[in-house]
Amino acid sequence: MPVGTQGTVKAVPQDTLESLGAQIILGNTYHLYLRPGHEAIRRMGGLHKFISWPHALLTDSGGFQVFSLNELRKVSDDGVHFRSHLDGSSHFFTPQHSIDVQIALGADICMAFDECTEYPADRARAEESLRLTMAWARRSLDHFRAHRHEVPWHEQEFLQNNDGVPPVPRIWGPGRPLTSTYGPSAGRTQSLFGIVQGGMYADLRRQCAERLVEMDFDGYAIGGLSVGEPRELTLEMIAETLPRLPKDKPRYVMGVGYPDEIEQYARMGVDMMDCVLPTRAARHGLLFTSEGRLNIKNKQYAEDQGPPDPACDCMVCRRYSRAYLRHLMHTSEALSGTLNSIHNLAYYLGIMLRVRDSLATEIQSLTPDP
Ligand SMILES: [Zn+2]
Numbered sequence: 001m002p003v004g005t006q007g008t009v010k011a012v013p014q015d016t017l018e019s020l021g022a023q024i025i026l027g028n029t030y031h032l033y034l035r036p037g038h039e040a041i042r043r044m045g046g047l048h049k050f051i052s053w054p055h056a057l058l059t060d061s062g063g064f065q066v067f068s069l070n071e072l073r074k075v076s077d078d079g080v081h082f083r084s085h086l087d088g089s090s091h092f093f094t095p096q097h098s099i100d101v102q103i104a105l106g107a108d109i110c111m112a113f114d115e116c117t118e119y120p121a122d123r124a125r126a127e128e129s130l131r132l133t134m135a136w137a138r139r140s141l142d143h144f145r146a147h148r149h150e151v152p153w154h155e156q157e158f159l160q161n162n163d164g165v166p167p168v169p170r171i172w173g174p175g176r177p178l179t180s181t182y183g184p185s186a187g188r189t190q191s192l193f194g195i196v197q198g199g200m201y202a203d204l205r206r207q208c209a210e211r212l213v214e215m216d217f218d219g220y221a222i223g224g225l226s227v228g229e230p231r232e233l234t235l236e237m238i239a240e241t242l243p244r245l246p247k248d249k250p251r252y253v254m255g256v257g258y259p260d261e262i263e264q265y266a267r268m269g270v271d272m273m274d275c276v277l278p279t280r281a282a283r284h285g286l287l288f289t290s291e292g293r294l295n296i297k298n299k300q301y302a303e304d305q306g307p308p309d310p311a312c313d314c315m316v317c318r319r320y321s322r323a324y325l326r327h328l329m330h331t332s333e334a335l336s337g338t339l340n341s342i343h344n345l346a347y348y349l350g351i352m353l354r355v356r357d358s359l360a361t362e363i364q365s366l367t368p369d370p
Contacts, residue, residue, distance in 0.1 A: 001022075001024050001025055001026045001058060001272060001273065001274040002017065002022050002025050002026070002274075002278070002279065002345055002348075003025070003026045003028075003274055003275065003276045003279065004025045004026060004027050004051070004053075005027070005028045005031050005276075006027075006028070006031050006032070006035070007027055007032060007047060007050065007051040008051065009022075009025055009279060009341070009345070010279050010280075010283065010337065010341065011279070011282075011283065011334075011337040011338040011341050012279070012338060012341050012342060012345065014051065014052055014053055016315075016342060017053075017345070018055070019315070020314070020342065020345050020346050020349055021349050021353065022055070022345070022349060023055055023056060024055060024056035024057065024058060024108075024272075025053065025055075025056075025057060025058075026057070026058045026059070026060065026274045027047055027051075027057060027058070027059045027060075027105065027107060028059070028060055028062070028065060029059045029060055029061060029062040029065075029098065029101055029102055029105065030060075030062040030065035030066060031065065032047070032059075032101075032105060033062065033091075033101050034084055034086055035086070038100075038101040038104040038105055039104060041104060041105055041106075042104035042105075042106070042152050045106075045152050045153065046104075046105065046106030046151070046152035046153050047059070047105045047106055047107055048106065048107075048153065049153075056108045056109070057106075057107035057108055057109070058107055058108065058109040058110075058111070058274070059102045059105050059107040059109070059110055059111065060111050060254075061098045061102070061110070061111040061112060061113040061114060061140070061195075062093055062098050062101070062113070063080075063093075063098070063111075063113050063114045063115060063116055063195075064116050064223070064254075064255070066080050066082050066093060067115065067116040067118070069082050069083070069085060072085065075115065075132070077132065077135070078094055079092055079093050079094035079095065079097070079113075079136075080092070080093050080115075093113070094113070094139075095112070095113035095136040095137075095139040095140040095143065096139060096140075096143040098113040098140065099113070099140050099143045099144050099147065099192075100143070100147065102190075103144075103147055103148065103150050103151050103190065104150075104152065106151045106152045106153055106190070107190065108190060108191060109190065109191045109192075109193060109218075109219070110144065110190050110191070110192050110193070111192070111193050111195060111221065112136065112137045112140035112141065112192060112193065112194045112195055112217070113136045113137075113139075113140050114133045114136060114137065114195040114197055114223055114224075115129050115132045115133050115136070115197065116197065116223055116224045116227065117129040117130070117197050117198070117199040117224045117227075118227065119199070119200065119224075119227045119228045119229045120200075120228075120229075121199045121200075123199075123201060125199070126198060126199030126200075126201050126204055127204065129197060129199065130197055130198050130199075130204050130207075130208055133195065133197040133208065134208060134211055134212075137194050137195070137211075137212055137215060137217075138215060140192065140194075141192060141194070141215055141217065144190075144192045148189040148190055148192075149189060151189050151190055191218035191219060192217055192218055193217055193218060193219040193220060193221050193250070193252060194212035194215060194217035194219075194220055194221070195212075195220075195221045195222075195223040195254070196208045196209045196212060196220060196221065196222045196223065196241050196245075197223055197224045198224070198237075199224065200229055200233050200237060202236065202237065202240040205222075205237055205240050205241045205244075206240060206241065206244050209241050209244035209245055210244055213244065213245065213246060217249075218249065218250075219249050219250035219251070219252060219272075220245045220246075220249060220250070220251055220252065221251075221252040221253070221254050221272075222237070222238060222241050222242075222245075222251075222252070222253045222254065223254045223255075225237055225238070225253065225254070225255065225256065226254075226255045226256050226257060226275075227255075231261070234256070234257075234261075235264070238253060238265060238268065238270065239268065242268060242269055242270070247269070250271045250272055251269060251270055251271050251272070252270070252271065252272035252273065252274075253265055253270045253272070253273050254273075254274060255274065255275060256273050256275055257273065257275055257277070258277065258288075259288050259347065259348065259351055262275075262348065262351060262352070263351050263355055266352065266355045267355065278341070278344035278345050278347070278348045279341045279344065279345065281344060282337060282340035282341040282343070282344040283336075283337040283340065283341065285297040285329045285336075285340065287308050287309070287325075287340060287343055287344060287347075288344050288347045288348070289308060289309035289311075289312065289347065290309055290310070290311035290312065291309065291310075291311075294308065294309075294322075296308070296322060296325045296326050296329055296340065297326065297329055297330070298326075301322040301323060301325075301326045302323060302326060303323050304321060304322035304323050304326075305321045305322075305323060306321060306322055307320070307321065307322070308320070308322055308325060308343050309343065309347065312343065312346060312347060312350070314342060314343050314346030314347075315342060315346075316339045316340075316342050316343040316346070317343060317346075320339060325339060325340065
């Protein structure tokens with residue numbers, strides 16, 4: 001999932017994301033809550049309509065962003081007091097409030113409010129953090145079940161589907177009404193995923209996974225990884241947790257990773273991942289290619305007429321040279337971030353496409369001939 005923090009995958013227009021084959025993007029609850037505000041987005045029909053993204057959307061709970069504020073936050077059993085990084089104003093997020101905000105935003109998938117355990121954390125700290133995460137998971141789920149019908153697009157969807165009108169292309173524009181169905185069936189609302197925490201303690205991870213599965217979420221995420229720990233530890237925590245999560249529900253590892261990592265995790269059975277890396281690295285001139293990482297700022301590319309990645313057929317590699325991308329970066333042109341991001345996203349989405357294809361082939365080979 002490309003990350004669209006502020007309702008935009010930075011520097012990449014929505015139609016370009018569509019042509020790259022992105023099926024779902026992520027929005028950050030904390031940022032959208034502060035600006036433009038979840039009630040404003042609700043009044044405009046929800047995040048899909050506001051940003052004109054007629055495909056799937058996921059919002060995080062805001063917990064991770066609040067966790068990143070460090071000195072600006074104070075955690076209690078009820079929730080988290082924090083100060084806005086923008087203007088220092090005071091805010092209080094509870095599990096119930098996080099869910100209310102996410103219902104107002106109206107993404108297809110919401111996340112339970114959790115406390116992301118920092119790394120390193122000793123066992124007592126990880127246990128305490130886990131206790132909070134599990135209590136908040138319960139509160140998130142109860143509140144979600146009681147209020148999910150308040151999602152801004154629920155009513156329209158319900159009416160449309162009851163008419164028996166076939167779905168029409170979901171294209172929204174300024175002043176254009178929501179004329180299409182959303183979701184596969186009438187009366188459908190959002191989904192809520194629980195988040196497994198437990199620091200770097202395998203038994204805490206397993207315990208958390210089992211408790212969350214008993215609560216019966218629509219899907220499960222493994223959070224609190226890629227927070228500074230060595231990669232072997234990330235892998236170990238995923239390997240310990242994944243078998244405890246049901247195979248017939250989406251399993252999502254949050255905040256990973258490098259190209260080789262996402263391929264490895266996908267082959268282990270992870271269904272979803274999100275990471276700012278492809279777009280953030282792109283804006284700093286780092287391109288992921290079939291030949292490895294390429295820093296486009298390097299002088300060696302000053303007159304390199306070759307494509308950024310000879311094995312890539314994305315719209316950037318088909319049209320522009322390394323020399324041109326380096327020049328754009330060098331002159332701080334806005335197009336630089338756009339072109340670099342498009343290539344990196346194409347590279348990441350290409351990896352997942354190949355994984356899906358090879359899994360489909362494997363499944364076919366396992367199916368006996370009729
Ligand atoms: Zn490319």
